[in-house]
Amino acid sequence: MFNKVTHVLFDLDGLLIDSENYYTEAFSNVCAKYGKEFTWEVKATLLGFQNRECAEKIVQTLDLPITTDEFLTQCQEQYEILFPKVELMPGAKTLVEHLHNCGIPIALATSSSEDSVQLKMAKHQKFLSYFHHLVMGSSDPEVTKGKPDPAIFLVCASRFPDKPEPEKCLVFEDALNGVKAARAANMQVVIVPDPRVDKNLLQNATLILESLEDFKPELFGLPPYNQCACK
Structure with a gap:
């Protein structure tokens, strides 16, 4: 008790x-455009953070050649397809x-x-x-x-x-x-x-x-x- x-x-x-699986899919799809892999090791450091904080960490950790805002925009396009499921x-x-x-x-x-x-x-x-x-x-x-x-x-x-x-x-x-x-x-x-x-x-x-x-x-x-x- x-x-x-x-x-x-x-x-x-x-x-x-x-929804976590769909976040993973969205992040993976965007990262893959730039030849990067969104792994569990990266995801584990993001759980519980707000959306912008996650984006900043992914862009920095994987050294993506885009800004945080660009990453968020591309993820939003993925969300609109995935989240209704x-x-x-x-x-x-x-x-x-x-x-x-x-x-x-x-x-x-x-x-x-x-x-x-x-x-x-x-x-x-x-x-x-x-x-x-x-x-x-x-x-x-x-x-x-x-x-x-x-x-x-x-x-x-x-x-x-x-x-x-x-x-x-x-x-x-x-x-x-x-x-x-x-x-x-x-x-x-x-x-x-x-x-x-x-x-x-x-x-x-x-x-x-x-x-x-x-x-x-x-x-x-x-x-x-x-x-x-x-x-």
Whole structure:
């Protein structure tokens, strides 16, 4: 049993939706134009960062003969083709619907921009409607720094009407930078990492899962799946 929580914050990419594979495909396609390979070793250093930060790191690391803005423009062309295909991750719909139906305040805290989220979630609008609010770091003026800075989670928590204390918030993440950000915000954090991530790097996470399907809400004082007092 962990500390009881009252509010839940979710990352999006790689946690609730399977978009990480499409990001990889988009980055790989652009890099390949210049004879460069976008490897897992490069990708592992980017997880959890905002879009521009990722682009800057890729251009610099792979020594691409283009600017960050040019890289972003070429990636956007890829996104418009790939992102509408995005599906929900296993267990995402069940967990989010359960918390919503039980009256647990939930919100989205993603490093993606508003345009990116709408593109990826075009066919998942009902799913998005379950969240009290969405904080999209790359386009939100209040999110002054990206993960691993705690800003996005602190801003997200502050937008609930009852403004819960950080200790009462549980974060769901898939990336190391997300874990660092949540812990810096003094929040508990459940991580569902890419299986290639070194588990030794995730020791600060409150709980490590292989899938959202494995999560037991009652561990954090939330209503269990089989006895929800729905509102």
